[in-house]
Amino acid sequence: MIDLTSKKMLSGRLNPIIDAALEAERDQQEARRYLGGSRLGVECERQLQYEVFATPKDPEKDFPGRILRVFERGHWAEAAVVRWLQLAGVTILIEDEGGGQFGFSDFDGLFQGHCDGILTGGPESFGPFPRLWENKCIKADDWRALSSHGLRKEKPVYWAQCQVYMDRFGLTENPALFSAVNADTMEIYWEAVPHNPQAVAALDAKAGRILQACLAGEQLPRLSQDPNFYQCKWCSWRKRCHGLA
Numbered sequence: 001m002i003d004l005t006s007k008k009m010l011s012g013r014l015n016p017i018i019d020a021a022l023e024a025e026r027d028q029q030e031a032r033r034y035l036g037g038s039r040l041g042v043e044c045e046r047q048l049q050y051e052v053f054a055t056p057k058d059p060e061k062d063f064p065g066r067i068l069r070v071f072e073r074g075h076w077a078e079a080a081v082v083r084w085l086q087l088a089g090v091t092i093l094i095e096d097e098g099g100g101q102f103g104f105s106d107f108d109g110l111f112q113g114h115c116d117g118i119l120t121g122g123p124e125s126f127g128p129f130p131r132l133w134e135n136k137c138i139k140a141d142d143w144r145a146l147s148s149h150g151l152r153k154e155k156p157v158y159w160a161q162c163q164v165y166m167d168r169f170g171l172t173e174n175p176a177l178f179s180a181v182n183a184d185t186m187e188i189y190w191e192a193v194p195h196n197p198q199a200v201a202a203l204d205a206k207a208g209r210i211l212q213a214c215l216a217g218e219q220l221p222r223l224s225q226d227p228n229f230y231q232c233k234w235c236s237w238r239k240r241c242h243g244l245a
């Protein structure tokens with residue numbers, strides 16, 4: 001007789017129920033229909049157009065429940081780091097007057113972003129203040145690579161996000177403070193990210209180019225003509241973009 005209470009069987013029965021509930025919850029949520037400041041560093045401009053239009057992903061490309069749980073872990077880690085910063089004596093603003101995340105909206109609402117927080121005071125080691133704060137929770141391999149090579153080289157999308165947010169939130173005087181929590185060990189990597197006006201100008205031009213093309217109904221060129229290019233392999237619109245069955 002099959003033992004439906006064995007450890008393995010139980011996980012195999014219960015996890016799909018949780019995952020299905022998470023996926024159903026995700027499907028109820030209204031899709032984002034703007035260019036996200038946190039995404040502008042993504043290299044492929046056509047991919048960002050798909051995001052602006054909330055274009056349906058290729059079959060099997062929607063995030064499964066397990067990945068949705070990973071995303072949720074990112075929110076817990078962010079809340080934990082806020083608490084740890086406060087315990088260490090840092091003053092951190094995480095909500096605007098309306099109780100929402102600090103946000104910006106540009107290009108008639110087609111370009112938006114929300115920051116994790118603004119550090120306004122505290123021990124000198126965490127300064128100079130005020131400064132933007134962005135946090136991620138990442139897997140151990142990525143965390144080690146980030147610790148070795150730095151944010152710009154290892155996670156250019158997050159680096160670009162810091163640049164855009166420093167600019168839009170008027171926090172360019174002092175370097176942003178970026179933190180990354182190692183999801184395995186809970187070690188924290190910290191990096192000061194100085195404002196880079198040239199990069200911001202290039203990112204602004206990119207946002208304008210993408211949104212103008214979207215408004216004109218034009219599709220921007222592919223990043224690669226090869227559907228097996230590594231970035232295309234990860235892309236949620238690979239089949240649609242390359243006209244694959």
Ligand code: SF4
Pocket residue numbers: 044045046047221222223224231232233235236237238239241242
């Ligand atoms: S499949 Fe490749 S070229 Fe097409 S949108 Fe995705 S990353 Fe860009």
